Amino acid sequence: MSDNVHYIEDLFRGLKDTNSDQYKGGGDGGGTDMIEHRVGRLETQVDRLQSDxxxxxxxLARIETKLDSKIDYKWLTVYVLGIIAVIMRSEIASWVSSMGTS
Structure with a gap:
């Protein structure tokens, strides 16, 4: 941390060259020698993330559309049973009345 502070102070005073070996990092270790490369890689990764x-x-929009148009089978079952009950109401009524007389 203190090396970074001294580096910045030296830059502002104009005493040190930014290409000095004293301030270069090794590879991707955080030095100023590879900053453009590292920023370029970050920009590429951000672009990929945005695309993803x-x-x-x-x-998700396609899934939501499919879910909105999907038949709710629970309500379909209720409707079908209701229609069957209306169609067979006389048979159901006679069956219920025969249950009460037995």
């Missing part, structure tokens, strides 16, 4: 999120949103 667009794909996920599209997939």
């Amino acid at each position: 999120m667009t794909d996920v949103k599209a997939a």
Whole structure:
């Protein structure tokens, strides 16, 4: 941490060159030598994430559409049983009355 503070102080004073070996990091270790490369990789990764999120949103929209148009079988069963009861009301009524007389 203190090296970074001294580096910034030196830059503002104009005493050190930014290409000095003292301030270079090794590879991707956080030095100034690879910052453009690392920022470029981050930008590429963000672009991929945005693309992936667009794909996920599209997939969720398709799923939501399918769920909205799906038949609710519970209510379909209630409707079918209701129609059967209306059609067979006389048979049901005679069956119920025969149960009471037995």
